[in-house]
Amino acid sequence: MNKSLYYTRTAQWLHWIMAVIFIAAWLIGFYSGNFLSYDVDGSFKGDVISLHKNIATTIIFLLVVRIFWRYTHPAPSLPESMSPRMKTLAHAGHLALYFMLIALPLTGCLYSWSLGYPAPVLYLFNLPPLIAENSAVTAIVKPLHIWLSWAVGILLVGHIAAAFKHHFIDKDHVLKSMTQQDK
Numbered sequence: 001m002n003k004s005l006y007y008t009r010t011a012q013w014l015h016w017i018m019a020v021i022f023i024a025a026w027l028i029g030f031y032s033g034n035f036l037s038y039d040v041d042g043s044f045k046g047d048v049i050s051l052h053k054n055i056a057t058t059i060i061f062l063l064v065v066r067i068f069w070r071y072t073h074p075a076p077s078l079p080e081s082m083s084p085r086m087k088t089l090a091h092a093g094h095l096a097l098y099f100m101l102i103a104l105p106l107t108g109c110l111y112s113w114s115l116g117y118p119a120p121v122l123y124l125f126n127l128p129p130l131i132a133e134n135s136a137v138t139a140i141v142k143p144l145h146i147w148l149s150w151a152v153g154i155l156l157v158g159h160i161a162a163a164f165k166h167h168f169i170d171k172d173h174v175l176k177s178m179t180q181q182d183k
């Protein structure tokens, strides 16, 4: 049990770096998927998708570190003022977010590999493809990636709204636990 009110500095950095990368990847994917067309601006759309992939694949590496850190450094407890039901809801929401951190990069990579394209990391190297080009797989993972991206959008809005509610309405330490340290 973590007696401190605050996450460790490493956990805080991992949280905020991954938040920035994840939201940037989401916005770039959303822009490409909904506002760009190969018929009108093919090479630009290709560059934008490439940027989306090169950023988003880093989530896989950061997540491995984050899960290791989470198991070796327990999270601070939720406030006593929260009802058991709200605590369960908060834990379920966090679990769902962790699931998305795995499911989105995984379906994204499978989507690219199934089309015969690479899954590049920071313009440095490609992840080794786990599957060969396969249109039957594309038919499953393409809609899955898109549906998951919408579901995570809703989850993120809920997560951010909950953090603000804790801070401004309940006036407890939940948001500060991700931004401050013991004095």
Ligand code: HEM
Pocket: 021, 022, 025, 026, 027, 029, 030, 031, 032, 033, 034, 049, 052, 053, 056, 057, 059, 104, 105, 106, 107, 108, 109, 111, 112, 118, 119, 120, 145, 146, 149, 150
């Ligand atoms: C951080 C994880 C990721 C997030 C949050 C994310 C989010 C999104 C979003 C919001 C879209 C647009 C969906 C729509 O059309 O409405 C999208 C499309 C796409 N994503 Fe991802 N994605 C992630 C990871 C990946 C990865 C790792 C790859 C491949 C290596 C990938 C490949 C693609 C491709 C190829 C598209 C289609 C773009 C288009 O058709 O213009 N994604 N993604």
